[in-house]
Amino acid sequence: SQQGEEDPQALSIQEGENATMNCSYKTSINNLQWYRQNSGRGLVHLILIRSNEREKHSGRLRVTLDTSKKSSSLLITASRAADTASYFCATDHRGGGNKLTFGTGTQLKVEL
Amino acid sequence: SQTIHQWPATLVQPVGSPLSLECTVEGTSNPNLYWYRQAAGRGLQLLFYSVGIGQISSEVPQNLSASRPQDRQFILSSKKLLLSDSGFYLCAWRTQGVGEKLFFGSGTQLSVL
Numbered sequence: 013s014q015q016g017e018e019d020p021q022a023l024s025i026q027e028g029e030n031a032t033m034n035c036s037y038k039t040s041i042n043n044l045q046w047y048r049q050n051s052g053r054g055l056v057h058l059i060l061i062r063s064n065e066r067e068k069h070s071g072r073l074r075v076t077l078d079t080s081k082k083s084s085s086l087l088i089t090a091s092r093a094a095d096t097a098s099y100f101c102a103t104d105h106r107g108g109g110n111k112l113t114f115g116t117g118t119q120l121k122v123e124l
Numbered sequence: 125s126q127t128i129h130q131w132p133a134t135l136v137q138p139v140g141s142p143l144s145l146e147c148t149v150e151g152t153s154n155p156n157l158y159w160y161r162q163a164a165g166r167g168l169q170l171l172f173y174s175v176g177i178g179q180i181s182s183e184v185p186q187n188l189s190a191s192r193p194q195d196r197q198f199i200l201s202s203k204k205l206l207l208s209d210s211g212f213y214l215c216a217w218r219t220q221g222v223g224e225k226l227f228f229g230s231g232t233q234l235s236v237l
Contacts, residue, residue, distance in 0.1 A: 045225060054130075054214055055168075056230030090134075100167065102226075110156050110175055111183070112226055116167035 018101055019113050024121045031088040033118040035101030039046055044084050044106045045112070046074075049098045058086075058099075091122045126151035130215045143188075144200040145232050147215030149197030150196065155217040156196055157198040158226065162169050162212040174198060175220070208237045 018035050025031055035044070043062045047055040061068045061077045061084065068075045074087040088095055100117045130147045135141060149155055156175050160168040170183045172190035180190050187206050191199045198215060215229040 047226075051127070052212075052233070054230050055216075055226070056228070057225040060225060073224075110181075111170060112158075112175055113170065114160070116166040119165075 018099070018118045020118060022119045022121070024123065025091055026067045027091060027093055027122055027124050029091055031091050031095070031122070033086045033099050033120070035086070035115055037103045037105070038082065039105050041079075045102045045104070046075060046086050047100045047101065047102060049117070051097075052071070055100065069107055093122050093124055095122050096120060128217055128227055128229045130232060132232060133230065134233045135235070137205050137234065139207055140204050140234055143200070143205050143209070143234070145200040145213055147198045147229055148196055149217045152196070152217070152219065154195060155219060156220055157192060158216040159200050160214045162214060164211075165199065168214065172200070176228065178223065182196065205236045207236050210234055
């Protein structure tokens with residue numbers, strides 16, 4: 013079964029606004045990662061947050077992790093049309109061997 | 125630098141025909157290798173992963189198999205395709221160890237008709 017579940021499934025915003033996506037998971041993790049996928053392409057790694065971290069920044073990206081709630085959020089600030097893509101969280105969970113389990117994704121559309 | 129090659133980009137196959145998708149990685153040694161499948165508009169389902177030559181772990185019992193004949197080569201196969209095998213297939217690799225990120229190939233869009 014999928015370890016991560018993102019919400020919302022789809023998000024449409026105007027350029028310049030912030031976009032927030034959430035991810036929930038079920039079992040303890042070593043780390044949680046966020047990936048981006050442009051339509052019909054492979055996924056690209058964005059950011060990784062470890063289980064002992066609460067917040068991490070990379071450029072316009074901000075990721076938070078709440079292990080007590082088993083949830084994470086990805087914030088994209090000052091969004092651009094080029095941010096239009098699907099975003100997935102992936103969990104590297106304890107006892108999971110070498111597997112990285114992906115959620116169902118959030119489709120983000122940034123309109124001009 | 126490391127690169128991953130996955131081919132073909134698109135494939136249309138009749139039901140009952142065989143399948144072979146190949147993935148190769150360059151610029152790294154002893155990577156972990158993965159095959160994922162993505163249904164239209166959906167998340168990624170892990171199909172197989174490998175931590176070394178000849179070592180294959182299957183996640184979902186199905187009509188597919190995987191092999192790793194060389195350190196940086198990962199092959200996804202089927203003897204007889206089903207309609208339900210249609211989807212977007214992604215190969216990925218990462219270095220051994222905890223907390224490593226995945227690097228994905230460009231994917232193969234498979235349509236079984």
